[in-house]
Amino acid sequence: MTLVLTDPGLLETRCLVDGVFVGEAVDAVENPATGALIARVPRFGAAQATQAVDAAAKAFKPWAAKLAKERSIILRRWFDLIIANREDLALILTAEQGKPLAEARGEIDYAASYVEFYAEEAKRINGETIPSHRPDARIIVTRQPVGVVAAITPWNFPAGMITRKLAPALAAGCTAVVKPAPETPLSALALAVLAQRAGIPAGVFNVITGDAPAIGGVLTSHPAVRVVGFTGSTEVGKLLMRQSAGTVKKVALELGGNAPFIVFDDADLDAAVEGAMISKFRNMGQTCVCANRLYVQGGVYDAFVAKLAQKVAGLVVGDGATANVTQGPLITAEAVDKVERHLADATAKGARVVVGGKRHALGRTFFEPTVVSGVTRDMAVAREEIFGPVAPVFRFETEAEVIAAANDTEFGLAAYFYSRDVGRIFRVAEGLEYGMVGINSGLLSSELAPFGGIKESGNSREGSHHGIAEFVDIKYLLVGGLDR
Numbered sequence: 039m040t041l042v043l044t045d046p047g048l049l050e051t052r053c054l055v056d057g058v059f060v061g062e063a064v065d066a067v068e069n070p071a072t073g074a075l076i077a078r079v080p081r082f083g084a085a086q087a088t089q090a091v092d093a094a095a096k097a098f099k100p101w102a103a104k105l106a107k108e109r110s111i112i113l114r115r116w117f118d119l120i121i122a123n124r125e126d127l128a129l130i131l132t133a134e135q136g137k138p139l140a141e142a143r144g145e146i147d148y149a150a151s152y153v154e155f156y157a158e159e160a161k162r163i164n165g166e167t168i169p170s171h172r173p174d175a176r177i178i179v180t181r182q183p184v185g186v187v188a189a190i191t192p193w194n195f196p197a198g199m200i201t202r203k204l205a206p207a208l209a210a211g212c213t214a215v216v217k218p219a220p221e222t223p224l225s226a227l228a229l230a231v232l233a234q235r236a237g238i239p240a241g242v243f244n245v246i247t248g249d250a251p252a253i254g255g256v257l258t259s260h261p262a263v264r265v266v267g268f269t270g271s272t273e274v275g276k277l278l279m280r281q282s283a284g285t286v287k288k289v290a291l292e293l294g295g296n297a298p299f300i301v302f303d304d305a306d307l308d309a310a311v312e313g314a315m316i317s318k319f320r321n322m323g324q325t326c327v328c329a330n331r332l333y334v335q336g337g338v339y340d341a342f343v344a345k346l347a348q349k350v351a352g353l354v355v356g357d358g359a360t361a362n363v364t365q366g367p368l369i370t371a372e373a374v375d376k377v378e379r380h381l382a383d384a385t386a387k388g389a390r391v392v393v394g395g396k397r398h399a400l401g402r403t404f405f406e407p408t409v410v411s412g413v414t415r416d417m418a419v420a421r422e423e424i425f426g427p428v429a430p431v432f433r434f435e436t437e438a439e440v441i442a443a444a445n446d447t448e449f450g451l452a453a454y455f456y457s458r459d460v461g462r463i464f465r466v467a468e469g470l471e472y473g474m475v476g477i478n479s480g481l482l483s484s485e486l487a488p489f490g491g492i493k494e495s496g497n498s499r500e501g502s503h504h505g506i507a508e509f510v511d512i513k514y515l516l517v518g519g520l521d522r
């Protein structure tokens with residue numbers, strides 16, 4: 039399906055370095071639903087990454103010197119332009135990432151909400167005074183922008199993961215170099231076009247595509263880069279952390295997940311099924327906060343599995359650009375292979391496919407939305423991020439048992455549970471070792487809340503006023519001699 043935009047200028051295929059779109063079209067960007075070539079983007083490497091960082095370093099002081107209100111106005115203009123171009127941005131996103139258009143529109147709204155929020159937060163990066171320990175001196179604490187930020191982002195939310203870093207960074211007065219995922223660079227480049235139109239000055243926001251290890255090598259070692267913001271797999275996050283040690287950079291990590299989704303006997307079962315559907319099947323199961331393990335208490339296990347399977351059977355698989363499609367393709371054929379491996383492992387160890395369970399008749403990167411029951415902790419789906427449309431349902435009997443099972447992972451990003459018992463709600467919420475817990479809800483992401491994980495799911499928070507902390511240095515001023 040040809041990409042027809044109201045503003046063709048948003049299909050930018052060059053990189054943005056120091057306010058100029060540059061680079062030759064080399065690396066293919068393909069539609070995961072059809073395999074069709076959408077565009078080609080530059081294959082930049084270390085040299086161009088260095089140029090981008092140098093441009094960001096040059097732009098830092100003038101950008102930081104602007105009044106907070108001036109940055110706020112420019113960011114608000116960027117927000118207005120994103121909303122005004124929502125449909126084109128959603129079409130680009132669906133074309134390169136595959137999610138249904140309705141979800142892509144939702145992601146553009148979500149991405150824009152961070153720009154809107156931090157356009158306001160820019161004016162509230164306050165300092166403080168602290169009662170002094172000396173009569174002749176005063177203690178002042180200020181918060182100043184760190185400088186150049188490197189942002190490396192994933193393919194599953196190609197717009198939201200950009201603005202969730204860029205908005206607070208720019209609001210704080212930092213400048214940035216963004217390396218988007220090779221599967222989905224066009225959303226980042228379209229956002230860069232709109233950022234330029236909004237008046238974000240040359241060098242403040244740079245986007246480079248190409249050789250990830252070579253670019254990452256520069257972003258994690260260049261002395262001008264103060265913060266490396268990374269959203270992606272835990273494996274790559276650990277690598278970038280190691281590479282950043284040489285120059286003691288702050289590394290803000292948003293990594294993988296393995297979310298438990300727990301349904302107690304006292305839950306509102308229909309609400310739990312609804313929550314499981316959105317938590318599991320949003321973006322075809324390709325989100326870091328997807329329900330990865332569904333634990334259902336014995337008393338409602340069979341009823342829950344039956345209700346869930348009925349809902350899953352009603353999902354419509356197809357090209358995300360087609361109306362009424364609710365499940366698009368997975369991002370690559372390799373992603374389908376991984377899902378197939380997980381299912382084969384589970385069924386070989388005794389799990390039962392209740393609905394779905396195989397590659398979709400559409401072929402290529404399409405997979406049938408699937409529910410498996412009788413799942414046990416020795417199966418790969420209990421330990422690994424599935425990142426596909428498969429809902430493995432475990433049975434449990436007691437509260438203590440399920441909290442222990444839910445915490446039995448190196449990950450700690452999101453967890454969910456359904457109960458209407460207030461004592462249980464507090465016991466389980468406090469017992470779960472996760473950065474975020476959805477209680478009687480399968481969706482918890484908002485720009486108003488601190489998004490992030492613990493353990494090997496990451497160490498940073500994005501969104502809310504907490505999201506600024508990654509991009510400012512706290513400076514302590516002792517003002518003495520006040521008695522002379």
Ligand SMILES: NC(=O)c1ccc[n+]([C@@H]2O[C@H](COP(=O)([O-])OP(=O)(O)OC[C@H]3O[C@@H](n4cnc5c(N)ncnc54)[C@H](O)[C@@H]3O)[C@@H](O)[C@H]2O)c1
Nearest residue numbers: 191192193218219250251254270271274292293294295326
């Ligand atoms: N915690 C969160 O907020 C969050 C959000 C979205 C995705 N994720 C996680 O991201 C993963 C899926 O995304 P993905 O497949 O793009 O992850 P990935 O780690 O493979 O890639 C993420 C980014 O890192 C880049 N990259 C890969 N190797 C690199 C290297 N050696 N040097 C520099 N950059 C490198 C990639 O090009 C991409 O831009 C999942 O694990 C998912 O859970 C987490």
Ligand SMILES: O=C[C@H](O)CS(=O)(=O)O
Nearest residue numbers: 194195324325326327483
């Ligand atoms: O995949 C990770 C994203 O952070 C998902 S969400 O849209 O923020 O929930």
